[in-house]
Amino acid sequence: MLEFTQETRGNSVIISLKGQLDAITAGTIKPTIEELISARTPYIILNLIDLSLIDSSGVGAIVSLFKRTRAQGGDTKIAHLNKQPREVFHLLRLDKAISIFDSVDQALESIKSSPPATE
Amino acid sequence: MSNAMKRKRNNRISILVPCKLASRDIVGALVRHICTRLEECGEPEEFGYQVISAFNEAFNNLTSHGGEGITERDILVIVEVTEGQLIIELQDDGDTFNLSEEMPALDPLSESGMGLYIMRSFMNELDYKPSSEGRANALRMTRDLKHARPDESQCS
Numbered sequence: 531m532l533e534f535t536q537e538t539r540g541n542s543v544i545i546s547l548k549g550q551l552d553a554i555t556a557g558t559i560k561p562t563i564e565e566l567i568s569a570r571t572p573y574i575i576l577n578l579i580d581l582s583l584i585d586s587s588g589v590g591a592i593v594s595l596f597k598r599t600r601a602q603g604g605d606t607k608i609a610h611l612n613k614q615p616r617e618v619f620h621l622l623r624l625d626k627a628i629s630i631f632d633s634v635d636q637a638l639e640s641i642k643s644s645p646p647a648t649e
Numbered sequence: 650m651s652n653a654m655k656r657k658r659n660n661r662i663s664i665l666v667p668c669k670l671a672s673r674d675i676v677g678a679l680v681r682h683i684c685t686r687l688e689e690c691g692e693p694e695e696f697g698y699q700v701i702s703a704f705n706e707a708f709n710n711l712t713s714h715g716g717e718g719i720t721e722r723d724i725l726v727i728v729e730v731t732e733g734q735l736i737i738e739l740q741d742d743g744d745t746f747n748l749s750e751e752m753p754a755l756d757p758l759s760e761s762g763m764g765l766y767i768m769r770s771f772m773n774e775l776d777y778k779p780s781s782e783g784r785a786n787a788l789r790m791t792r793d794l795k796h797a798r799p800d801e802s803q804c805s
Contacts, residue, residue, distance in 0.1 A: 554670045585705045586767060590760040597758065614698035623757045645775050649655045 535541040548580035551588030570602035574619035607637040661729040668722035691796025699771035706764035740785040748777035
């Protein structure tokens with residue numbers, strides 16, 4: 531089961547995920563992602579503090595989001611990577627490709643110091 | 650006491666579930682519980698995270714290979730703890746698939762195909778036997794135990 535909420539702060543949208551992001555649930559977040567990409571949201575922060583499990587389908591959804599925001603001149607960042615998701619990210623070396631922060635505030639701070647996203 | 654009596658019994662559990670993704674978490678809870686117990690007996694904290702990750706990928710893989718013409722399939726999951734290994738075997742009657750012997754190349758920004766990489770990385774052995782002579786397909790994953798003994802009474 532996956533629950534998620536979204537909150538806008540400046541030019542960033544924070545999506546907080548709770549539960550599992552996997553082959554069963556990855557499809558449920560797709561419409562939200564499509565909406566954010568269509569709206570050319572420059573920065574998306576995935577708050578994974580309550581994410582208990584991820585599988586390769588969930589990773590695929592995050593990688594897709596990362597690539598699409600980057601293609602639009604923005605970025606996707608991760609906050610609070612813990613436990614099983616951290617193991618998977620580390621194994622797949624996603625922690626080298628995607629910026630990961632200990633908190634949402636730190637992720638937001640990094641965006642403030644980043645150049646603005648291109649249109 | 651005879652050698653047979655001295656020999657420690659293996660712990661083995663079998664569970665038959667419908668071949669649906671929704672079944673995965675039911676069996677996953679059992680696998681997670683066994684991993685927690687093994688962690689209490691000395692396996693590292695990441696042990697359970699790694700094993701459950703491999704199990705989920707294996708289960709996903711089987712559910713995605715639906716047998717043509719077979720409307721209702723089951724997956725038999727056998728979890729066994731020996732003195733030195735945790736063995737998880739998944740059996741089904743679905744379509745067979747080729748399990749590459751080689752570790753797939755890692756592309757961190759790949760959006761698919763990482764399941765096999767996760768299984769091979771987090772488990773010590775991976776073996777797939779396609780069905781033959783009336784036997785089901787069997788995907789067997791083995792993880793070596795560093796510290797645990799399943800029937801040690803001193804485990805917390």
